[in-house]
Amino acid sequence: MQTTNTTEQQIIEAARKIFMHRGLTGARMQDIADEAGINKAMLHYYYRSKDKLFDIVLTEAVDQMLSRLNAVFSGDLGLEDKIRSAVDNYISGISENPYLPLFVLNEINQNPGRIATRFLSAPNFPNILGFAQQLMAGMEKGTLRRVDPVQLMISIISMCIFPFVARPLLQAVFTVDDPGFLKFMEDRKAFVTEFVLSALRP
Amino acid sequence: MQTTNTTEQQIIEAARKIFMHRGLTGARMQDIADEAGINKAMLHYYYRSKDKLFDIVLTEAVDQMLSRLNAVFSGDLGLEDKIRSAVDNYISGISENPYLPLFVLNEINQNPGRIATRFLSAPNFPNILGFAQQLMAGMEKGTLRRVDPVQLMISIISMCIFPFVARPLLQAVFTVDDPGFLKFMEDRKAFVTEFVLSALRP
DNA sequence: TGTGTCGTTAACCAAATGGTTAAACATTTT
DNA sequence: AAAATGTTTAACCATTTGGTTAACGACACA
CATH class of the missing domain: 1.10.357.10 (Tetracycline Repressor, domain 2)
Known part of the structure; x- marks a missing residue:
């Protein structure tokens, strides 16, 4: 929930927002990238795949x-x-x-x-x-x-x-x-x- | 909820099952066709689009x-x-x-x-x-x-x-x-x- | 100054997906 | 029986989508 602006965290914040609203299947990687204001490739650079990124957000939410x-x-x-x-x-x-x-x-x-x-x-x-x-x-x-x-x-x-x-x-x-x-x-x-x-x- | 086996209703039943479990964005037209045991084109023949089909299922469910x-x-x-x-x-x-x-x-x-x-x-x-x-x-x-x-x-x-x-x-x-x-x-x-x-x- | 590493991007790719089409098949109508 | 109408299918199409790549730029450090 921190608001540091390292790219890594910007991505998580954006992912949180998009996944929360649209769910795994409804969310688009491009939407997350747009929300974070960065290139889509960065998502994969930092978090390999959509599933991995989603897992992080879901785990956090469940906790x-x-x-x-x-x-x-x-x-x-x-x-x-x-x-x-x-x-x-x-x-x-x-x-x-x-x-x-x-x-x-x-x-x-x-x-x-x-x-x-x-x-x-x-x-x-x-x-x-x-x-x-x-x-x-x-x-x-x-x-x-x-x-x-x-x-x-x-x-x-x-x-x-x-x-x-x-x-x-x-x-x-x-x-x-x-x-x-x-x-x-x-x-x-x-x-x-x-x-x-x-x-x-x- | 009837179990008549006209194609039209087979489709609705299948759609109900798939949409209920996977949601609008998670459901695939092909899955619905498979579930109904028919060709995918039939879905569009009877119900024009995914959205239209979904609307029917959702309306029914809300009611x-x-x-x-x-x-x-x-x-x-x-x-x-x-x-x-x-x-x-x-x-x-x-x-x-x-x-x-x-x-x-x-x-x-x-x-x-x-x-x-x-x-x-x-x-x-x-x-x-x-x-x-x-x-x-x-x-x-x-x-x-x-x-x-x-x-x-x-x-x-x-x-x-x-x-x-x-x-x-x-x-x-x-x-x-x-x-x-x-x-x-x-x-x-x-x-x-x-x-x-x-x-x-x- | 040159070299290597890390972060970033635009362009690209293959698979998946909603939707269409034209032809085959079945049923009804005349 | 033939024409017309309705049903079903395989093949196809355009777009979307997750993911990759190759090149570029920035910064460290030798």
């Missing part, structure tokens, strides 16, 4: 996605604060990069094999258990309704990410314009938090 | 998506039963066609303008208001916690659809295999229903 996901469920806060800050951070984070989720989801579905490799790099899914145990504890004590922790986690993630992924469809169905959508997502932070906490009350 | 969405919130049931059957039907429906949501979401994001046209056909989003009013009534009476109806509706949709869209990622993160995922979605029907109803208790 970003996973680390965000990870951030949601880690930390030392109590459950309530943790959920509150998780939802808040997640929605804010994606707002800054709204194409990221659909890009990752789509490309991974297109080639699920690719994800296997990605998991070897970076310490990805550690704190999930922590959150689960925190939940279990509350449920034992009786302060929380009994729910499947995985179902809950996926529900929280769903409620945060899905609206971004379905944005044009939702805006059309509920006749919302762009500013309206942003406000909607801002309001959504509080809604999801209260919704989840309320659903967890025994 | 399917919207009518499903619509079915969720219509009907004469009481709120609790409505939510229960909605979640149930939605998850079952998508299970039969798991690629549909990501396909629609992705292609609409790729070309949001396209959706405008789609909305002219078919009576799409009528009963949304009905559900909203049903909610408002309950909130007035005090039998339901006060929530924004749109936020709620989108949350229900999110929880039903998102897991399918993010399937490979979720299976990797939570280390779930294919049968495990199907069981997960089956269990999810009850989870989401109870989760929502629980969240709505005042």
